[in-house]
Amino acid sequence: MKILVCISHVPDTTSKINFVDDATAFDKNGVQFIINPNDEFGLTRAIWYQQKQQAEVTVITVGDASCEPTLRKCLAIGANKAIRVDLNPIDGFQVAQQLSAHCKEENYDLIIAGRESIDYNGAMVPGMLSAMMEYNFVTNCMALEIEGNTAKASREIDGGIESVSCQLPLVIGAQKGLVEEKDLIIPNMRGIMQARQKSLTLQPAVDSQIKSSISKFEKPALKGAVKMVDPDQIDQLIDLLHNEAKVI
Amino acid sequence: MGILIYTESENGKFKKSALELASYGRSIADQLEVELIAASFNHSDTKTLGTYGVDRVIQISDPSLENFTAQQYAANLTSVAQENGVKLVVLSSSANAKYLAPLLTVSLSAGYASNVVGLPESLKPLTVKRSCFTNKAFNICVLDNEVNIIGLSNNSFGLRENHKEITTEDKSANNLETDFKVDKIEKTSGQVSIADADVVVSGGRGLKGPENWHLIEELAETLGAATACSKPVSDMGWRPHSEHVGQTGKPVASNLYIAVGISGAIQHLAGINSSKVKVVINNDPEAPFFKAADYGVVGDAFEVVPELIKKLNTFKSS
Ligand SMILES: Cc1cc2nc3c(=O)[nH]c(=O)nc-3n(C[C@H](O)[C@H](O)[C@H](O)COP(=O)(O)OP(=O)(O)OC[C@H]3O[C@@H](n4cnc5c(N)ncnc54)[C@H](O)[C@@H]3O)c2cc1C
Ligand SMILES: Nc1ncnc2c1ncn2[C@@H]1O[C@H](COP(=O)(O)O)[C@@H](O)[C@H]1O
Numbered sequence: 001m002k003i004l005v006c007i008s009h010v011p012d013t014t015s016k017i018n019f020v021d022d023a024t025a026f027d028k029n030g031v032q033f034i035i036n037p038n039d040e041f042g043l044t045r046a047i048w049y050q051q052k053q054q055a056e057v058t059v060i061t062v063g064d065a066s067c068e069p070t071l072r073k074c075l076a077i078g079a080n081k082a083i084r085v086d087l088n089p090i091d092g093f094q095v096a097q098q099l100s101a102h103c104k105e106e107n108y109d110l111i112i113a114g115r116e117s118i119d120y121n122g123a124m125v126p127g128m129l130s131a132m133m134e135y136n137f138v139t140n141c142m143a144l145e146i147e148g149n150t151a152k153a154s155r156e157i158d159g160g161i162e163s164v165s166c167q168l169p170l171v172i173g174a175q176k177g178l179v180e181e182k183d184l185i186i187p188n189m190r191g192i193m194q195a196r197q198k199s200l201t202l203q204p205a206v207d208s209q210i211k212s213s214i215s216k217f218e219k220p221a222l223k224g225a226v227k228m229v230d231p232d233q234i235d236q237l238i239d240l241l242h243n244e245a246k247v248i
Numbered sequence: 249m250g251i252l253i254y255t256e257s258e259n260g261k262f263k264k265s266a267l268e269l270a271s272y273g274r275s276i277a278d279q280l281e282v283e284l285i286a287a288s289f290n291h292s293d294t295k296t297l298g299t300y301g302v303d304r305v306i307q308i309s310d311p312s313l314e315n316f317t318a319q320q321y322a323a324n325l326t327s328v329a330q331e332n333g334v335k336l337v338v339l340s341s342s343a344n345a346k347y348l349a350p351l352l353t354v355s356l357s358a359g360y361a362s363n364v365v366g367l368p369e370s371l372k373p374l375t376v377k378r379s380c381f382t383n384k385a386f387n388i389c390v391l392d393n394e395v396n397i398i399g400l401s402n403n404s405f406g407l408r409e410n411h412k413e414i415t416t417e418d419k420s421a422n423n424l425e426t427d428f429k430v431d432k433i434e435k436t437s438g439q440v441s442i443a444d445a446d447v448v449v450s451g452g453r454g455l456k457g458p459e460n461w462h463l464i465e466e467l468a469e470t471l472g473a474a475t476a477c478s479k480p481v482s483d484m485g486w487r488p489h490s491e492h493v494g495q496t497g498k499p500v501a502s503n504l505y506i507a508v509g510i511s512g513a514i515q516h517l518a519g520i521n522s523s524k525v526k527v528v529i530n531n532d533p534e535a536p537f538f539k540a541a542d543y544g545v546v547g548d549a550f551e552v553v554p555e556l557i558k559k560l561n562t563f564k565s566s
Contacts, residue, residue, distance in 0.1 A: 013495050013515045017384040037496050093353070093360075118382050118495060123362050127318075127350025136428055137318060139347050142489070152431075156490060157343045159441030163432040164317075176496060177489050211359035211393055215375070218386040220521065226528075226538050231547030234559045237527070240543060242563070245525045247447070247504040248471065 001055040001146070002106065003046045005079065006099060006113040006125065008036040009063055009070040013118065019217040026119075026217070035070055038114025042174030044184055045144060046112055047078040053146070055110075056080050062098045064088045068200065075195035076187035082198070087205035090213055092120070096128035097208040103133055108169060110151075115140050115173040123173070130171035138164060142177030250283045251276055252334040253302070254325055256342060257291045263444060264407070265340035267300045271408040272400055273338050274301025275367060284412075287328045289313045289321065298414030300407065305414060306332075310421030315430040316344050322351035323422045329356055329395070336374070337397045341501075342443055349399050359391035362399035365522070382495045383521035401522065402443060403501045442493065445474035447504040448523070450493060452478040454509020454530065454549055458486035463553045464508060470560045476500065478510050494519035509549045512537025529553065 011017070011031045018027040035043065049055035059074040061067045062085040071082040085102065089095045103111060111133075113126035123139075130137035136151075138144075142161070143154035152165045153172065187195070229237045241248045253273045255266035270286065277284040286302045288294055290313050294305040306328050312320055325348070329337055337352065339345040346362065353360040363378045365386065373392035379401065380387045442448060449468040451461065461475075468475045475491060482492035493500050495518040505523035509530060510516060517540050520526070528541040531548050538544045545552055 011381075013518075017381045019385075092350075096354075119380065121363055121380050121382060122360075123346050124350040124353065124360055127347070128354050131322075131351045131354035136426075137351070139318075140343055155343075155347075157433070158443040159439065159490075160433060160435040161490070162430060162434075164428065164430050166426075166428040176492070181483055211353075212361060212389050212391050214387045215390050216388040217380075218377070218388070220383075220385070223540065224542075226541045226544045228538075228544045228546065231545050231552050231555075234545075234552065234555045237543060237545065237556070238559055238563050241504070241525070241527070245504070245542065247525050248560075248563075 001049060001053060001109045003049060003055050003057045003110045003112065004103065004106070004108045005039065005043045005046050005057060005059045005074070006111065006129075007039050007043070007059050007061045007070060007074055008114060008117040008119070009033050009061060009067040010036045010117055010119040013037070017219070019219075023217045024215070033066075033070060035073060036114050036117050038116065038174050038176075040184060041176060041178045042112035042114060042172070043074055043077060043079065044179040045174065047185065048179070049146065050078065050080070058083060060085065060099065060102060062087055062089050062095045071200055072195050073187060075198045075200070076191040077185045078191065080198065082200040083203055084200065085203045085205055090210045092122040092124040093128060093211040094208045095125050096132060098205055099125070099129050100132035101206040102203065103129070110146065110168060111135070111171040112174055113171065115175040126171050126173040133169070133171065135169045135171050136166040137171045139173030140175050141172040142175055144172060144178060250285050250332055250334050251280070251336045251338065252285045252287060252325070252329050252332065253338045254340075254345065255286045255288045255297060256340060256344065257288070260291070260293070262291070262296055263340070263342070265342060265402050265444070267296065267407050268402070268405055269338050269340055269400060270297050270300035270302050271410070272367070272405045274408070274410050276336065276371070277301070279371060285328070285332055285334065287325055289324070294414065294416050298412045299409055301410035301412055302414055303412055305416045306419050307416060308419050308421050310423070312421055312423050315433070317426070317428055317430060318344070318348040318351055319426060319428060320424055322348045322355060323424050325352055326355040327422050328419065335395055337395070339397065339399050341399055341402045346399060349397055353397055356395045356397070358395040358397050359393040360397040360399070361389045361391055363401050364398050365401050365404045367405070379522060382518040383499060384518055401501055403446070403503060436488070436490065440472065440474040442474045442476055442491070442498050442500060445502050447471045447473035447506070448476050448500050448502045449473045449506045449508070450476035450478070450510060451481065451508050452510030453480050460550070461487065463549065466557050467506070467553055470557050470564070478516055507537055508553060510537060511535050512540055
């Protein structure tokens with residue numbers, strides 16, 4: 001089985017979000033970058049197939065050279081090889097086009113992306129990629145079993161869980177639940193050393209289109225001060241929620 | 249021309265988000281002076297949509313659409329959009345809508361913005377504000393394409409009545425050949441889902457253990473609310489993963505969010521920022537959550553919550 005894991009390189013979850021250049025760009029100053037958490041669940045599952053079902057795992061990112069430490073980390077976690085498509089993408093459509101150009105060459109059985117990235121939150125790349133490839137697609141994927149050519153997956157829906165089955169090739173949008181948190185792999189020294197020997201290929205970008213662009217960022221409006229209610233005067237809280245906030 | 253909304257229903261009734269899309273779509277249709285079309289699958293009571301401003305409903309009923317599958321639904325929406333010269337499609341932020349929107353983007357060769365939080369700032373080129381960095385920021389997104397798709401954040405526009413003489417037409421389904429099957433749907437029965445809830449009551453590690461969750465459940469029941477929890481609570485198996493909210497869990501965009509025994513870590517706040525009114529109950533006056541709250545009560549959850557339930561019941565019966 002050939003597996004591709006699409007990796008988005010994102011600010012650490014504790015990052016303070018600030019903008020520069022007249023609020024047109026994210027301020028990377030002092031920010032740690034990590035593997036997008038949803039992609040990390042996906043990568044961990046991919047490594048499971050590598051260990052249990054002899055799968056070959058390739059990781060890919062569309063981005064500039066600053067993404068390479070993140071790809072090295074994926075190699076240290078256990079991916080067999082890494083690819084960086086040399087383009088600083090403007091939108092998800094463009095990313096999906098770059099990824100599909102690569103996938104058309106390689107015929108992967110399973111393509112794993114994250115349900116959404118925690119920076120742009122587009123929730124669009126995996127679905128677009130599946131449509132461009134005309135592959136089956138399951139997003140919010142929280143369990144995946146593959147036997148032969150058949151996949152059985154669970155998908156989180158609003159207020160429940162849905163079980164689906166289909167044939168490979170398949171694209172999934174991974175999320176929490178796909179693997180257990182305790183099974184996430186923290187690279188050890190051996191992994192880090194081995195990663196240095198593994199191939200990280202640079203691929204030129206293909207021609208692609210842009211469908212959306214960001215003209216500006218904004219920060220949420222500052223909140224007014226909190227109103228404190230005495231625990232012995234809960235009536236007052238109900239009154240505020242009813243008459244002031246008008247939410248009950 | 250025309251604007252198309254995808255209206256979802258549940259248990260034979262339109263979801264509130266469908267009516268919100270109608271209200272939102274109406275407002276844009278008025279500005280552009282175009283028709284507002286709704287696509288509805290396997291659902292016949294379409295009159296309600298007219299109340300919220302829809303001009304025309306295209307109904308597609310077919311056994312192949314009985315269970316939602318993104319590919320089938322996207323194929324049908326694509327043909328509705330193409331046959332009616334639709335330039336703008338508006339979808340909700342439900343799990344299903346977010347599943348199918350990117351497929352539609354490719355089949356309609358459209359631009360797509362998800363998590364849109366209000367009416368467009370401009371219609372030419374289409375410019376919308378959307379949340380990003382998991383609710384820690386917004387970005388202004390320009391969609392300069394023939395056809396565009398907006399994914400509207402639930403509860404970001406609200407409901408506005410606007411009565412229209414609605415017309416209804418039936419369309420036959422576009423059946424795809426596919427090996428994709430829905431085998432089973434397990435609903436967490438009788439509960440409001442976090443995505444659809446107006447009020448969410450959430451519990452953290454401060455509740456000490458799963459045996460105390462009746463407090464959260466009773467408070468939620470009194471308010472007709474959904475229940476949620478912080479990440480460690482679901483990690484420890486006190487509550488199902490589906491209730492985990494925050495940056496790595498679900499986003500919450502309810503009108504009222506009540507947090508009990510939750511400290512207010514940045515990753516938790518990221519997920520609930522877009523809730524309108526936040527109430528925090530915590531026994532530590534220094535808990536960071538108070539800084540993000542609208543109303544706060546410093547007190548022991550095991551005393552404050554029962555009192556709140558009691559007082560709410562009195563309030564409801566008065
Ligand atoms: C990569 C990453 C992603 C994460 N994503 C998320 C996420 O999506 N969602 C999330 O929630 N967390 C997330 N976290 C975890 C987050 O950092 C916090 O650890 C977590 O939110 C804390 O949960 P808590 O508030 O329930 O517990 P605690 O921090 O232990 O807080 C418990 C609170 O209860 C109060 N308390 C105790 N007893 C009582 C009482 N009797 N009455 C009233 N109050 C009481 C305490 O004062 C305290 O404030 C993430 C962390 C990381 C590293
Ligand atoms: N630049 C990128 N390179 C590779 N994969 C990406 C990139 N951006 C997004 N993805 C993948 O698509 C998923 C969803 O991203 P998004 O659509 O931006 O929310 C991510 O979790 C990644 O798996």
